[in-house]
Amino acid sequence: MSVASRLYQLQETDSHLREKLRFLKDAVARLEHNEELSLAAAELATQQDGLEQARKQQRQLDWEVDDLTAKILAVNGKLYGGSVQNPKELMNLEQDVQGLKRHLKVREEVLLDAMGVAESSEAGVGSLRKQVEELTAAWEHERESLRLQKDNAELEIERLTQSRNLLRSEIGPDATGLYDQLSRAKGAAVVKVELGRCTGCNLTIPTGQWQKARAGEMVGCGSCGRILYVE
Ligand SMILES: [Zn+2]
Incomplete structure (x- = not known):
């Protein structure tokens, strides 16, 4: 076999080796990171925070509504309980009740809005969570095959490196x-x-x-x- 044909063989081997090394690098990167999954997981975390905030606001409004309802009951108790007889005082109590009721109505509307926000946020989180689960399962599946491909590439790289070194020693340094x-x-x-x-x-x-x-x-x-x- 001529030197030129051995050099040509070496060039082919080097080219395969570079190709396998690129493939291995790519397989390792794909084993370590999945961009689509990372983005979906980050979005899920953001939306879960949003849902947490919405629920917190809803609880806060629930307490406010309960508190106002209790206050109205208490003032109504005084108003109709018979213990207060003074007309001026009764009128003041009546005004208090009306004011509390107006306030209650406003807060109930805000609560209704907050419930709507929490509900749609919950639906968004649910579908995102499902998407993340599906992407994770698909990635796990892909990783199994990638691990095999990586192992094969490593073996092939070892084999090609040996052939390359052997060829180089046969061809000589000049x-x-x-x-x-x-x-x-x-x-x-x-x-x-x-x-x-x-x-x-x-x-x-x-x-x-x-x-x-x-x-x-x-x-x-x-x-x-x-x-x-x-x-
Ligand atoms: Zn030429």
């Missing part, structure tokens, strides 16, 4: 040094010759060069400098 230099500068260091042309820069290869490359000699493209590989 040729791998040139390969590394060309890879950094041009992406692909080794290119195939197809229909007499360098597939790196598309220029025609002189017949002499092409024949040398085909015979297994290390030949660089006269135009782009990449190592030519003839199958």
Whole structure:
């Protein structure tokens, strides 16, 4: 096997290795974080806070309404209990009752609104909680398959790294040094010759060069400098 064909093999191996490493990185990221779920969970927490506030306000209003109702009962008790006879005092009590009733009516309306807010907030929290549960279940399922894919990628990376190291030691430092230099500068260091042309820069290869490359000699493209590989 010629050096050029081994270098081509090395390039293919390096390319697979990079692909697997990218895949592994992506799988690890997807195992650790699920953006959709995080956003839904954060929204649920916000809405739960809102619901808590709405319930608190509702309880507060409930107490106010109870308190006002008790006060009205107490004043009515005095008004009709017979213990107060003074007309002026009775009139004052009557005014007190009317004032308390007006206040009660306003607070009851506010309470009704608050109940409506709490109810719709509760429905929102319920559907969000369901969404978070579904997303969590789907993610757990996905994670099972991702763990398998991750394990496979790690094995494949180990295997590719071994082949790569073996190839490099077989090829030797001079040729791998040139390969590394060309890879950094041009992406692909080794290119195939197809229909007499360098597939790196598309220029025609002189017949002499092409024949040398085909015979297994290390030949660089006269135009782009990449190592030519003839199958
Ligand atoms: Zn070229």
